[in-house]
Amino acid sequence: MLKKISVKRLKVGLHIYLKDIPWFKHPFFRSNFKIKSNNEIYDIQGIGCEYVYYDATKSSVEPLMEDSSSKASGSSGAKSTTIKKERSIALRKRKEAFIKTEKKFIASAEKADQIMQGILKGQVSFCDEAEQMANEFADFFLSDAETTLNLINLSSSDEAALYYHSLNVAILACMLGSELGVNAADMRNLSLGALMHDIGKSKIPKKILYKSNAMTKPELEMIKMHTFYGVEILSAVKDVHRDVMKAVYHHHVVNGKGSYPTSVDYETKSLIAKVVTVVNVYDNLINDRSVDKSLTPHKALAYMYKVYSEKLDSNVLGHFIRMLGVYPPGSICELDSGEIAMVVSIGENPLLPEVVLCDLNVPKNEAMIIKLGTDIDSKVEKVLAPTDLTSDQVKYLSPKTKIGYYAEVKDKTKE
Numbered sequence: 001m002l003k004k005i006s007v008k009r010l011k012v013g014l015h016i017y018l019k020d021i022p023w024f025k026h027p028f029f030r031s032n033f034k035i036k037s038n039n040e041i042y043d044i045q046g047i048g049c050e051y052v053y054y055d056a057t058k059s060s061v062e063p064l065m066e067d068s069s070s071k072a073s074g075s076s077g078a079k080s081t082t083i084k085k086e087r088s089i090a091l092r093k094r095k096e097a098f099i100k101t102e103k104k105f106i107a108s109a110e111k112a113d114q115i116m117q118g119i120l121k122g123q124v125s126f127c128d129e130a131e132q133m134a135n136e137f138a139d140f141f142l143s144d145a146e147t148t149l150n151l152i153n154l155s156s157s158d159e160a161a162l163y164y165h166s167l168n169v170a171i172l173a174c175m176l177g178s179e180l181g182v183n184a185a186d187m188r189n190l191s192l193g194a195l196m197h198d199i200g201k202s203k204i205p206k207k208i209l210y211k212s213n214a215m216t217k218p219e220l221e222m223i224k225m226h227t228f229y230g231v232e233i234l235s236a237v238k239d240v241h242r243d244v245m246k247a248v249y250h251h252h253v254v255n256g257k258g259s260y261p262t263s264v265d266y267e268t269k270s271l272i273a274k275v276v277t278v279v280n281v282y283d284n285l286i287n288d289r290s291v292d293k294s295l296t297p298h299k300a301l302a303y304m305y306k307v308y309s310e311k312l313d314s315n316v317l318g319h320f321i322r323m324l325g326v327y328p329p330g331s332i333c334e335l336d337s338g339e340i341a342m343v344v345s346i347g348e349n350p351l352l353p354e355v356v357l358c359d360l361n362v363p364k365n366e367a368m369i370i371k372l373g374t375d376i377d378s379k380v381e382k383v384l385a386p387t388d389l390t391s392d393q394v395k396y397l398s399p400k401t402k403i404g405y406y407a408e409v410k411d412k413t414k415e
Contacts (some may be wrong), residue, residue, distance in 0.1 A: 002053040003160060010041045010052075015338065017053040018044075023362045029091075029376055031361035033337055034058065036377070053199035058338050067318070091368040094354075098344065098369055103168070105152045105406040108133075112195065113163040118235065120202055126260050127237045129379070134192035137170055140407065141178040142187055149175065151329030151344045152404035162201060164404050165283055170195040170250065171405050172279040172320075179319045182271070186243065193247025197276055200230030210289070224260045227252060238267045243272050251276045254311040274313040278320050281308060286330065287402050297328035297403070298383045325350035327380055330403045332389065335378045340389065342397045344369055345408075352379060359395050367396075 003015055010016070017032040026047050028040075032055075035041060044052060054063065111133065117124025141147065149171075156358045173194035177187050201209060206224055208219050215223070230248040250273040253259050255266040269277075285300040295303060301321050309317065324346070327333060331343040334354070341355035352373035359367070372378055386399050 002055055004051050005054050005063050006051050006067060007041075009064040010035060010044060010063055010068075011061050012037060012041070013059060014063060015055045015058035016044070017055065018047075018049075019053055019360075019361050020076075021047060021049055021052075023366060029368075029370060030337070030339065030357060032338075032358050032378075034060070049393055055338075087275060088368070089370065091370065094369050100154050101150050101406050101408050105404055108406075109163045109404075111165050112167050113160075113179045116163070116166075116196075116199055116202065119199065119237065122236065123226070126239070127240075129285050130195065131188075134170070134195050135188050137195075137354075138177075138184070138187040139173045141174040143329070147175065147178075147407045148346045149324070149329050150408055151342075152406055153398060161287065161289070161402055162198060162400060165287060166198055168194055168283045168287070168403075168405050169197060169276065169279050171407055172283065173275050175407060176279060176316070176320050176323060177272075179323050180271070180275070180316065180362070182275075186272060189241045189243040190247065190275060191271055192241075193244040194276050196230065196234060196244065197248050197251045197280060198226065198230070199227035199233055200228065202231070203229040220387050224252070227261060243270055246270055247273045247276045251280050253277065254308070256311050258311075269313075271313075271316070274316050278312055278316050281312070282320070293411060296332065296383065296385055297324070297330040299385075301328060313392040325353065327351075327353050329353075329405060330399070332384045332386060332397065332399065333380045334382050334384055335372070336381045337376075337378045338396075339378070340384070340393055341370075342399065347371055349373065356397065358389075358396050360392060360396060364396055 002019075005014075005016075012035050015032070015034040018028070019031065021031070023031060035044075056062075074131055077131040092398065111129075115126050115130045115133065117374050119130065170191055174187065174191050177190045182190060201223075204222060205259070208215070208222055227249050231245050234245060234248060246269075250259070250264055250269050253261070253266055253269055253273070254266045254277065256353060257265065280299055281304060285295045285303060286297055288294040301324060304312070304317065304320060327343045327350070329343050329345060331353075333341050333343060335341055340358040340360070341354050343353045347353050353370065354369050354371050356367050356369060370376055389397070
């Protein structure tokens with residue numbers, strides 16, 4: 001429970017809330033935090049407010065018993081406000097870049113949809129477009145070592161989700177291929193194979209593919225045919241590399257139970273096919289058609305390590321887990337300050353990702369992408385599930401039913 005307190009009774013160690021003070025009228029990037037220095041006290045007093053609120057359960061000290069006689073320096077608050085304005089400009093630019101990335105992802109998904117529909121209709125030009133799109137992904141990851149994954153929050157229909165999934169798998173596969181040192185020729189085959197890996201599902205009746213209740217055994221067998229259908233479709237395309245075909249046909253082949261087609265020996269799988277398999281498993285775990293069955297990115301990686309460590313190539317899986325980091329994009333976390341945040345990007349330090357803070361006192365459209373350890377002195381305390389949030393927090397962070405990933409170049413000169 002929050003208690004009102006005079007700004008003259010503040011102490012280092014109190015966790016305070018600036019809930020009655022508009023975000024743009026104070027010099028801080030968050031509206032609730034634990035006071036760490038006397039300068040922060042002076043900045044709060046310099047705002048001109050008479051009181052704030054504090055949370056005794058999150059504070060490590062009690063307030064002063066009497067009003068302090070020390071007076072805040074007017075220059076301290078003014079200087080901090082100026083610094084906030086300068087840093088806010090940079091943070092807004094970061095958010096604008098993120099929004100552009102989101103639009104680019106959606107445009108790419110729409111293009112992938114058009115390409116697949118064109119290939120299904122036998123239009124040769126779309127085969128060339130598919131190869132060009134795949135090559136663009138491959139070249140991006142081959143030429144730009146300083147890349148990071150961004151989270152794209154999506155809502156989608158079942159049909160659109162198929163193309164989002166294909167795009168996710170292509171992006172993650174290229175990034176993983178780069179981590180594994182895949183050469184240029186194989187990278188292009190990996191990119192195209194990942195992009196096309198589920199094209200065979202277009203031949204599965206929609207009433208089966210998008211069935212909401214449990215499937216019958218014959219229906220499950222029909223679903224398994226999508227790998228064969230995928231190869232059949234691509235066989236009609238001129239000059240598709242054999243490794244692309246293998247990625248499409250082998251992406252459900254694992255070591256042990258659940259593997260299909262059963263005629264394929266896991267040991268014969270190529271590195272390209274093994275990469276597509278790993279990222280396909282991951283994206284299916286976080287983007288299950290049933291929202292209730294979807295795992296958080298953090299739990300999905302833990303599940304893969306526990307359940308799939310012997311079913312998937314250990315080297316490929318190990319690189320994938322390290323690539324996504326300790327807190328993959330999409331993870332909802334509680335910070336050591338007690339604040340709730342959602343990870344939107346992997347930073348240079350896997351323990352200090354970029355996040356959106358859930359601060360209900362800051363307008364949602366003003367919420368900025370903040371780098372932990374740089375923009376604010378906080379770190380992740382623990383990972384949460386969406387069910388751990390209040391309805392207001394869910395509404396603020398807007399974790400959607402689908403998660404998408406896209407990559408961007410990290411230009412350190414602008415940081």
